[in-house]
Amino acid sequence: MSDRYTSFANTPAGKAVVKRLGLPEPVRLRRYRPGDPDIEGNVLVGGAGRLAEPVRKLLQANGVNTDAAEGPYAGLVFDATGITDSTGLRALYDFFHPVARSLRPCGRVIVLGTAPEDCASPREATAQRALEGFVRSVGKEFGRGTTAQLGYVAPGAEDGVESTLRFLLSAKSAYVSGQVVRVGRAPASQPKDATLPLEGKVALVTGAARGIGEAIAHVLARDGAHVICLDVPAAGEPLSKVANDVHGSALQLDLTAADAPQRLVDHVKERHGRLDILVHNAGITRDKTLARMSEDRWNSVLDINLSSQERVNDAVLAADLLPAGGRIVTVSSMAGIAGNRGQTNYAASKAGVIGLVQSYAPALADKGITINAVAPGFIETRMTAAMPLMIREAGRRMNSMSQGGLPVDVAETIAWFASPGSAGLTGNVVRVCGQSLLGA
């Protein structure tokens, strides 16, 4: 989907008009192209804790210069795990103040800390919690496509940060900003071929016929997975096309049917014997104010967006289809976090998805399976293209990137969760919203 305003605002004439009128100035976001290295350019690493050295080594092993005395830098990574009380927060200022203007456009800011719940004292927990306000402010302030994230890395998980650092420093996270990610202890296996991290994996994507689901199928296939593309029979034609394009397979199935979970299990078991990656992307909207909403609108949204995910998860787990190392990734929504007018049904279903991720994570961790959610903000799709002009423009502009995201941005985030290196990531909810200002 195109965004004509962003294209216009990036022409020489457009830039002048935009500046004179005080309109939003979206930069053209760098996005990943196959063949690109994940991390391009120098990354300055600072801070004194348990992560600075492992991070420097990891980046250097990837050919990244971590000690360049001058910018422009592609990224700034600060290890804040050594900060044990609020007076120590001064170290943030000391590191970032001199280099705040040395980031190139679409630069990356990453602060690494210890989650408050893992801290040894209330003072340390207080200081570590303060990092979130800092990072979210940097995301809003630095502009020019800069993203800023906070990674809470559990003590002992120092070796498990590579997939997260790679993603957050790369162009794959172009539309992810202002997020808090928790990396726990778990034996992460590094893929043999970093350009094909999902090689040999079997993935299933629901709602794969178009939009975000189609992009997910493409990205997982690009990363080496065999993708089973699932959608309703009515979408059979575009579904076949996507399955062909990604050299995967198609499965026509109405997830609301009573026998759908069992048929899904039977299909996957028969053809592949197992499922490594399950992506719950299928979802619908049936917007109306609560006073005007029919029973059917309520029930169908809750059933497809939430209950059907539960039924499929239960069937897949009962059949032992997901082996250790398995991944479940589900699509929530900003509306599930912040609520939305006319979407009591949709927001309840998408908030429920967050509950699902958080409540299933502990039991799944015992089986070596992770479960995480992405929560898209304004993503350019047929759905958003059909919105009324003013609502569309507000959603598109009112975020730190001053533009909407693309389906591929959601897909890249899911591929990060799906990768073998992300074993330490579970129970996370990451917004793909350009740090939207409109709620949440």
Add this chain to the structure above:
Amino acid sequence: MSDRYTSFANTPAGKAVVKRLGLPEPVRLRRYRPGDPDIEGNVLVGGAGRLAEPVRKLLQANGVNTDAAEGPYAGLVFDATGITDSTGLRALYDFFHPVARSLRPCGRVIVLGTAPEDCASPREATAQRALEGFVRSVGKEFGRGTTAQLGYVAPGAEDGVESTLRFLLSAKSAYVSGQVVRVGRAPASQPKDATLPLEGKVALVTGAARGIGEAIAHVLARDGAHVICLDVPAAGEPLSKVANDVHGSALQLDLTAADAPQRLVDHVKERHGRLDILVHNAGITRDKTLARMSEDRWNSVLDINLSSQERVNDAVLAADLLPAGGRIVTVSSMAGIAGNRGQTNYAASKAGVIGLVQSYAPALADKGITINAVAPGFIETRMTAAMPLMIREAGRRMNSMSQGGLPVDVAETIAWFASPGSAGLTGNVVRVCGQSLLGA
């Protein structure tokens, strides 16, 4: 502080203009006046769980009709604790759909549930988490000054909900919406005189010379407390006036001084022997982008807004000044949740305050002391009156109330946390922001 637009938009001529131009239509919010009952009008109670009956009895004991067959209703309270999986969410629709238009202006919607972490199964936790998306959508959708909240009540805490229900149903919570409040098990003592819940209590309010601090002093005094009003010596004159107005006492103290915590402790101990309520309201802003920020701006904001609170807490606790039943309430900020451009220092300090509340709560609970935070959004003060026009208007209008809040709205929320009936509330962060859309 006046808001001329809201006044204008509520005149007959203004209403017509506002409607024709599609401008925000703020309603004049009902606010509490001494002598008013907390709950005025009929409240419909629905749902089938462990809370519906206790809530009905509690409201009826306060003279409220809970079974009126027709609206207009002052409030709708739904007990969702009986919902144990996502299909049961249908009960929300069944209750709210028929009565969604029967709320009077400035009505109240309250959904009561079980916190996901207290649920017996992942299915139940998922459904209970879904409530949040529903409630936040209702807050954005119902309009006309309606507030909507989610109260997670711990099993066994059914008898401890009165102070929370009273506050959330009353005009005291006029600018609180879209919030999630957790009520835990703790022996709440009901005040002898409901109109003077803080009678006999000693409270200390920092930053009390003006603005929000002045409003806090007034509301705590109205509720019966003796208020020690603290501010810097330079604010001595307005401080004395506030202390006189509330029949309290004044304490001039610079909280950044090394001996300030001890002098505070000595003063309170000598005059009153103990401190029941400690309100950390003192705070400053020193806005600049990080690249332009001086060391002093960073350090002074972190020290006053965060580190000085820690020093005072430690001194007060070490001196055993806060008895069982004690209350600490601190003022965070929406910027501490969502971040803000030009406020890396302020947002870090205010996010730290959230960390402080959450990390100190468990140890304080063992002593019978609660700690909670309020996070104000756009509140009409001298500080916001000085903002540039467009930023001020965006902050003021972009929330579910289409207007800024008043200092008294923050003060009422603090008084709710401070009341003897709120023993089950600890570790909460409640935004007083009219459900602001601008982040968080």
